Amino acid sequence: MITVEEYQESVLARVEPLAPRRVPVAQAHGLHLAEDVTAVLAVPPFTNSAMDGFAVRAADVSGAPVSLPVAGDVPAGTTHPVAVPPGGAVRIMTGAPLPAGADAVVPVELTDQPPGAVVLPPAVEVRRAVAVGAHVRSAGEDVRPGDTVLAAGTLLGATQLSAAVSAGHGELLVRPRPRVGVLATGDELCPPGTDPGPGRIPDSNSVLVAGLVREAGCEPVVLGAVGDDPERLSEVVAAALPGIDALVTSGGVSVGTKDVVKAALADRIGFTKVAMQPGKPQGFGVLDGRVPVFALPGNPVSVLVSFHVHVAPGLRRLLGLPARLPLARARAAVAWRCPAGRRQFVPVVLEDDGVDLPSVRPASAGGSASHLVASLAAAEALAVVAEDVDAVAPGDEVGLLRWS
Numbered sequence: 127m128i129t130v131e132e133y134q135e136s137v138l139a140r141v142e143p144l145a146p147r148r149v150p151v152a153q154a155h156g157l158h159l160a161e162d163v164t165a166v167l168a169v170p171p172f173t174n175s176a177m178d179g180f181a182v183r184a185a186d187v188s189g190a191p192v193s194l195p196v197a198g199d200v201p202a203g204t205t206h207p208v209a210v211p212p213g214g215a216v217r218i219m220t221g222a223p224l225p226a227g228a229d230a231v232v233p234v235e236l237t238d239q240p241p242g243a244v245v246l247p248p249a250v251e252v253r254r255a256v257a258v259g260a261h262v263r264s265a266g267e268d269v270r271p272g273d274t275v276l277a278a279g280t281l282l283g284a285t286q287l288s289a290a291v292s293a294g295h296g297e298l299l300v301r302p303r304p305r306v307g308v309l310a311t312g313d314e315l316c317p318p319g320t321d322p323g324p325g326r327i328p329d330s331n332s333v334l335v336a337g338l339v340r341e342a343g344c345e346p347v348v349l350g351a352v353g354d355d356p357e358r359l360s361e362v363v364a365a366a367l368p369g370i371d372a373l374v375t376s377g378g379v380s381v382g383t384k385d386v387v388k389a390a391l392a393d394r395i396g397f398t399k400v401a402m403q404p405g406k407p408q409g410f411g412v413l414d415g416r417v418p419v420f421a422l423p424g425n426p427v428s429v430l431v432s433f434h435v436h437v438a439p440g441l442r443r444l445l446g447l448p449a450r451l452p453l454a455r456a457r458a459a460v461a462w463r464c465p466a467g468r469r470q471f472v473p474v475v476l477e478d479d480g481v482d483l484p485s486v487r488p489a490s491a492g493g494s495a496s497h498l499v500a501s502l503a504a505a506e507a508l509a510v511v512a513e514d515v516d517a518v519a520p521g522d523e524v525g526l527l528r529w530s
């Protein structure tokens with residue numbers, strides 16, 4: 127058996143980030159930036175008014191109330207604003223460029239003018255003095271050209287995209303969303319919601335893996351369930367390869383007589399035993415020199431654990447992100463037993479009981495057995511117990527691998 131770290135290393139050594147692609151900003155939502163984004167435009171791009179009102183020299187209204195002749199109008203979008211002559215005012219709208227000569231804006235509410243669409247008055251009475259800079263938004267107040275607006279690796283959400291557009295960008299260099307094939311195996315599987323009949327069970331791994339893939343920021347390509355027929359499995363994999371960037375299979379990797387994934391792929395990917403529980407039998411390789419394949423054991427809890435410990439780091443690498451997440455700490459709320467010589471990953475529920483670290487209890491009352499799939503619904507994280515520990519007592523510190 128090899129250690130968890132040795133296996134992770136051997137996987138990550140063979141996974142490369144997908145080549146970045148330049149896409150229109152509107153298509154970049156939910157993707158990760160592949161380079162730093164620096165401002166082309168200042169934000170705001172020009173000095174402008176924060177209020178509808180009148181642009182003035184603050185010194186000219188210090189003795190308010192005072193009447194000033196109105197020299198012109200500056201709506202938003204104006205390209206040639208009229209200058210404010212000494213002792214005069216120019217009507218201005220929110221977002222319009224501050225005219226030359228002005229150093230402050232008097233909101234319309236502080237004048238004798240009614241708000242709204244009115245004809246340009248010949249003069250305006252300013253009823254209150256304003257300070258230099260009042261209601262003026264200065265060019266480059268937020269960012270200046272050349273400033274870094276977003277760092278490489280940033281997950282692009284609504285606010286990041288609006289920042290990029292404001293700073294002058296129409297396209298962004300992103301990591302494409304990896305397309306991940308999801309393939310379940312086993313003669314015993316039947317589709318969701320159908321009557322399994324004797325000896326058969328619902329294929330819950332397909333939705334489990336597809337959901338985990340999506341939660342990892344990738345696009346699942348669900349290939350369905352294949353029975354214990356290595357030739358059929360090879361055909362399905364061959365047909366899927368051109369359209370996917372990674373493949374996750376479940377089941378058929380142990381030592382049974384019908385271990386279909388092993389039978390179909392053993393000449394192209396390696397199978398090994400990792401010192402972890404669950405998730406001991408694992409297969410990994412790269413098909414067509416391009417597509418990493420994770421062959422996970424079939425037990426649903428093994429799938430969940432193997433995904434977070436081995437697949438998720440690989441997908442983060444495809445996305446150009448740091449592969450490993452830092453391990454947090456927690457305290458056991460109850461006692462449980464651990465397998466000697468294997469690192470244990472236990473799906474747990476977090477309890478906020480006011481102690482120094484979060485307390486955790488196994489999500490399944492039945493212990494950590496890898497077939498207890500319904501209990502997974504309550505799990506929020508994995509407790510991680512070292513290889514040399516054979517029992518956890520209440521209050522013991524354990525590792526905590528969170529996925530949200």
Ligand SMILES: Nc1nc2c(c(=O)[nH]1)N[C@H]1C(S)=C(S)[C@@H](COP(=O)(O)OP(=O)(O)OC[C@H]3O[C@@H](n4cnc5c(N)ncnc54)[C@H](O)[C@@H]3O)O[C@H]1N2
Pocket residue numbers: 310311312314315327328329330331332376377378379380381382385404405406407422423424425426428496497
């Ligand atoms: N003699 C030995 N037997 C087993 C060993 C061993 O070392 N020696 N290892 C055990 C361990 S640990 C695991 S884990 C499993 C792994 O077996 P496979 O990867 O070959 O998985 P299967 O046999 O195909 O399935 C295991 C289990 O999971 C259920 N399953 C499979 N696919 C699905 C699915 N899509 N949805 C829901 N459930 C699924 C399947 O019915 C089995 O119950 O091997 C042990 N045996």
Ligand code: MOO
Pocket residue numbers: 402403404405406407423425428496
């Ligand atoms: O290692 Mo298996 O994955 O115990 O259930």
